[in-house]
Amino acid sequence: MTTITTEELSATTLLRFATAGSVDDGKSTLVGRLLHDSKSILTDQLEAVERASAGRGQGAPDLALLTDGLRAEREQGITIDVAYRYFATPRRRFILADTPGHVQYTRNMVTGASTAELTVILVDARNGVVEQTRRHAAIAALLRVPHVVLAVNKMDLVEYQESVFAAIAEEFTAYALELGVPEVTAIPISALAGDNVVDPSANMDWYGGPTFLEHLESVPVAHDLSHCHARLPVQYVIRPQTAEHPDYRGYAGQIAAGSFRVGEQVSVLPSGRSTKIAGIDLLGKPVDIAWTTQSVTVLLEDDIDISRGDLIVPSKDAPPTTQDIEATVCHVADAPLTVGHRVLLKHGTRTVKAIVKDIPSRLTLDDLSLHPHPGQLVANDIGRVKIRTAEPLPVDSYADSRRTGSFILIDPNDGTTLTAGMVGESFASPEPVKDETDDDGWDF
Structure with missing residues (x-):
């Protein structure tokens, strides 16, 4: 060998x-x-x-x-x-x-x-x-x-x-x-x-x-950082409270895309507050730049209310925040996904309540034809869905970022993964039906 x-x-x-x-x-x-x-x-x-x-x-x-x-x-x-x-x-x-x-x-x-x-x-x-x-x-x-x-x-x-x-x-x-x-x-x-x-x-x-x-x-592997949308989902807030670093406050996570530099102007989403990167720690040592897939701790110049699930992005390249998501999904659970289904949506490190508002179409992979408004998706089905979330989410198009343009839907009762989704990915879709979701506290 x-x-x-x-x-x-x-x-x-x-x-x-x-x-x-x-x-x-x-x-x-x-x-x-x-x-x-x-x-x-x-x-x-x-x-x-x-x-x-x-x-x-x-x-x-x-x-x-x-x-x-x-x-x-x-x-x-x-x-x-x-x-x-x-x-x-x-x-x-x-x-x-x-x-x-x-x-x-x-x-x-x-x-x-x-x-x-x-x-x-x-x-x-x-x-x-x-x-x-x-x-x-x-x-x-x-x-x-x-x-x-x-x-x-x-x-x-x-x-x-x-x-x-x-x-x-x-x-x-x-x-x-x-x-x-x-x-x-x-x-x-x-x-x-x-x-x-x-x-x-x-x-x-x-x-x-x-x-x-x-x-x-x-075969070329794309690592051209200059063309990536830089994204850092916050996984953990670090405050060691030591005598050596009494005021240390770092925001840890794995860089999902692009690169970050010390001194760069960034925004924290979904709040939209802006500041500058004061420092980047990688494996316990300060660095000037960090890039995709590296796990880092970012220090910011200003005290901002940041918690797990927030997204740090360059201020000049911030994605829009929205509560209405349209996506192509593949349903992976044995139980069907239906219109009106109450779910948890996990995007990056953030998980929010959501409702499936509509299923405009299901794709037939044999001949790429569309079945309009099927009402539900069963295991292995690929279809279009419209989802309303309880809180605004900063989402990219899947075409721009496979990491921050994707999400999963989770059963809130037992934690089962239901569906994998790709934001904005589309095949030709029929006109949406009138929304008839009941108003029972989960209709955002």
Whole structure:
């Protein structure tokens, strides 16, 4: 196994990516092949796979068995929505979200791809683009995943024919571009034989593009801080009350987007009060600048009433505050979401009461048609909702920020997560119906 030094690891970028594909398209084998050929599995793991394969009478290791433990857990009744794998090469670190392929687990792909910068959609070369392929492409488009890889698998079973690959790539790319997917990279592979996964294929000399791993290692990851809307959701107010720092008051949280500098004019939302950043502490040490995903403590020049749930933003780039939110949502709970449903809405570190005022439409992923005013959304449904919150919230459009443009709806009775939402994301929607929500104390 290749050893990566701490210095090499700290110098590499991180890519979060998700895999999706229909049942039996070879997704488990692809993940196993990627880990095996990139030398990202331990010796004892490989030996266990070899023993299990031999016990089944197989001459070569069945790399799909690297994920079989997760399937066994599901058979035992343990719920695992998305399986995460962590590995690294000398060029990049990776977090892989392996999502189930069954149609009834559409919600699970939404969970796995919601933070992904790249989605891999697997297709069986014998079957081509099927309904589930279209569903996965539609979800990737709705979630605004920047990069999509079409992995045409099992090329060995179609005699490595370029014409088969070209036809599938053309059909999928046309469909994805129609959905608004910004970029599609098609790669012909055989996960079972190892063609074009980590090593170039000797059987497809007509293909001149990168291998699957080469593309993962080289695809650009957006870290251009100058084009991000800087956002810091306040998680905790720190007042140590020590003799050394008797007046210390810091506002701690993880920067959701952009960067902050000492001396910058900022506003605190939803109150709208403005001040300047007096200092930034990172890992107990003062710094002049901090950026996305760093956990920091910010000190301000003025004493302002700030608590958990508030949002610190640059004064020149503050999002609007509103009590009326329109969004595209994926319903993830077994219990339906209905018009008039009383919920808790969690946005960043802030949680407020809310009511579902309307469900204008539900999207049919098979053909992208709309079902107007369905009245409710059931598990795996994607639809448009209108929500009224008890308090104003500073929300971005999901198109501008996937972190501060998203939210979840929670059942106030038992804390169950009901729905994942994307603010402002829209597909064509019918005219809204007249609001008939009862006035019983939750109608804001």
